[in-house]
Amino acid sequence: MLRGVAMLDLRRLRLLRELARRGTIAAVAEALSYSPSAVSQQLAALEKETGVALLEPAGRRVRLTAAAELLVTHTEVLFEEVERAEAALAQSLGENVGTLRVAAFQTAVLTLVPNALTRLEQDHPGLRVEVTELEPEVALPSLLAGQFDVVLGEEYPGHPLPRPRETERHDLLTDELRLVTPSSWSRRPLAGLASRPFVMEPVGTTAREWATTVCRQAGFEPDVRYTSTDLQVHLRFVERGLAAALLPDLAGAGDRHGVVARRLPGRPRRQIFATVRRGAAGQPKIRAFTSALQA
Incomplete structure (x- = not known):
């Protein structure tokens, strides 16, 4: 039985979710710029917080227990609510400030993004936008890990792309x-x-x-x-x-x-689209950026 659920650490839950997605502690460490030992230590601490075994040996690797899989399922809901809460708070402040981290495919970086950045500098001078050229299939896992806030992608006719359930997609233009x-x-x-x-x-x-x-x-x-x-x-x-x-x-x-x-x-x-983490679409900085792209 879980104990102390109210004290679960969100950062450790994110590591568990990434392990469920990526499969190995080494892959989680590389993706999130941790050392493998640091990931292992944080997951061991999460086991103490929950009071149940979350990992079990699988050859030279580890795999999630049934309890861990259950926890990951609930973690998705939790992170979505956190995103919604942060978006609501940002809206209540009435200022569009901070940093927005964007990953975009090449032609978007060359054509759409510069015009959007120019508009944002005029309309929201307190907003810092960081842009990385990256294809969606590479950028989406980083979006889910919290390394980007928006991913700009492209979808060709007859070739639909996967839509992870943890994300929301918003079509911008054709x-x-x-x-x-x-x-x-x-x-x-x-x-x-x-x-x-x-x-x-x-x-x-x-x-x-x-x-x-x-x-x-x-x-x-x-x-x-x-x-x-x-x-x-x-x-x-x-x-x-x-x-x-x-x-x-x-x-x-x-x-x-x-x-x-x-x-x-x-x-x-x-189809050119923007993908964000589920619950984050209400963030004023994300709305401002996608509006500038469409303008």
């Missing part, structure tokens, strides 16, 4: 996807480019999966000779007449010389 070719090439529809080289994102990314699917639906397997996560690299190869690409409008093809951007059938669009 970004049309187009066929981009060198202006020196004859203007052909996508189906007419079966023999031409392409530049795409790496295998395993949703952007690559979407682009490959679009080409297959047009009747051919794309000849992907060049691969990069940097869409500016894609545009450079198109500018030099080396490849065709399938790119979102935010990549900036419309502003580049030597390229032609054309609509695809059905006018597909990627």
Whole structure:
């Protein structure tokens, strides 16, 4: 039976939750910038607080006991309520100050975020915003661990991303996807480019999966000779007449010389969204940032 539940330490509960999510003490320590021994000590202290065994040996590792799994389930509710309480308190103060930590994918960092930051500097000078370029699949675990407050992500048509139950997603805008070719090439529809080289994102990314699917639906397997996560690299190869690409409008093809951007059938669009921890959406600084992005 649990004892002293009212005295449970939130930081230790967060470590237990991260262990449930990441699987090993070493992974928790690396993610949260602790030493493995410090994580072990904090979890041992949590066991004393609860009065039950939370970890049991599993070979060279440890695993959560049934009691620990139960505690993690209730911890999710607890952290959501803490987020709501902090948001309500921030709203009551009437000031938009402090630090907002944002992780965003590359084209958002290049296009959407600078304009939003300029607006925030004018409207909320007391708010400090820290931005890290990071893809959503990497940033989301860090969001849940408390290292970021907002993650900006992208979702391609037909390729929905996982939505962890501990998060809330808010769709911000859509970004049309187009066929981009060198202006020196004859203007052909996508189906007419079966023999031409392409530049795409790496295998395993949703952007690559979407682009490959679009080409297959047009009747051919794309000849992907060049691969990069940097869409500016894609545009450079198109500018030099080396490849065709399938790119979102935010990549900036419309502003580049030597390229032609054309609509695809059905006018597909990627969805750009903001993800926050469940309960945190009411934070004034988060609202201010997402509003500035949409503006």
